[in-house]
Amino acid sequence: MIESLLPRDVCCAEAFGDLPGAVLLDEEERDFVHAGPGRRRQSTTVRHLARQALARLGHAPAPVPRGPGGAPHWPDGVVGSMTHCAGYRAAVVADGRRLAAVGIDAEPHAALREGTLATISLPRERRLLAERHEGDPSIHWDRLLFSAKEAVYKCWYPLSLTPLDFGDVDVVFRAEGGHFDASVHPGGPAPGASAAPRTFTGRWAVAHGLIITAVSAPPVTGRRA
Ligand SMILES: CC(C)(COP(=O)(O)OP(=O)(O)OC[C@H]1O[C@@H](n2cnc3c(N)ncnc32)[C@H](O)[C@@H]1OP(=O)(O)O)[C@@H](O)C(=O)NCCC(=O)NCCS
Numbered sequence: 001m002i003e004s005l006l007p008r009d010v011c012c013a014e015a016f017g018d019l020p021g022a023v024l025l026d027e028e029e030r031d032f033v034h035a036g037p038g039r040r041r042q043s044t045t046v047r048h049l050a051r052q053a054l055a056r057l058g059h060a061p062a063p064v065p066r067g068p069g070g071a072p073h074w075p076d077g078v079v080g081s082m083t084h085c086a087g088y089r090a091a092v093v094a095d096g097r098r099l100a101a102v103g104i105d106a107e108p109h110a111a112l113r114e115g116t117l118a119t120i121s122l123p124r125e126r127r128l129l130a131e132r133h134e135g136d137p138s139i140h141w142d143r144l145l146f147s148a149k150e151a152v153y154k155c156w157y158p159l160s161l162t163p164l165d166f167g168d169v170d171v172v173f174r175a176e177g178g179h180f181d182a183s184v185h186p187g188g189p190a191p192g193a194s195a196a197p198r199t200f201t202g203r204w205a206v207a208h209g210l211i212i213t214a215v216s217a218p219p220v221t222g223r224r225a
């Protein structure tokens with residue numbers, strides 16, 4: 001499911017539940033000492049998937065501990081992202097010479113809790129969601145917006161090392177289904193590291209009761225600001 005949303009040279013692995021043979025490596029254990037059992041199982045499975053995706057990229061099994069801000073610490077030369085929610089886990093990796101960063105997110109395909117949309121969206125986004133809802137009322141556009149912002153965050157953070165608020169990111173779902181554009185507001189935080197782009201394109205899909213979103217950033221040399 002996730003691979004259809006990403007460039008072809010991104011290696012992906014996904015599962016619709018936890019995998020009994022999955023284990024954390026020693027270097028990863030310290031990150032989950034205080035995690036509850038459910039959270040620990042999801043993070044264990046997603047790291048097992050990360051090693052499957054790394055193998056597809058030609059890398060030996062490696063630990064993927066949490067780095068700064070919680071972002072996964074990938075082997076040298078690799079970029080990637082992970083997500084886990086009820087009924088889904090996925091990890092994706094790519095050669096850092098082909099992509100600067102990637103971000104993925106999965107959410108249950110269900111409406112956000114009442115009041116949440118107002119806290120995660122800009123007025124312009126709410127107007128667009130109303131239009132898109134008229135076009136296709138079967139989609140939970142509010143949850144899709146949330147997921148798109150989370151995917152952007154996971155792509156932005158490793159490049160910028162700078163936190164974002166939901167109001168810092170402006171997402172536009174294209175009329176053409178399955179695509180979105182996102183920009184980090186010019187008045188928002190300046191990236192702590194200069195490699196971060198401010199505009200992103202992303203893809204989304206709804207299937208199996210899930211919303212999946214994915215964003216990738218091209219390498220600096222090929223990127224337009
Ligand atoms: C980091 C965050 C985006 C994760 O999203 P989530 O829906 O809670 O959880 P997911 O299962 O989809 O993703 C969890 C994975 O994200 C990754 N992740 C965590 N922090 C990250 C960061 N700063 N940068 C990139 N990836 C990160 C990790 O791989 C994590 O897996 P792990 O817990 O097993 O290590 C979210 O928890 C968060 O901190 N949000 C605050 C920032 C934010 O949302 N800003 C507004 C959006 S613009």
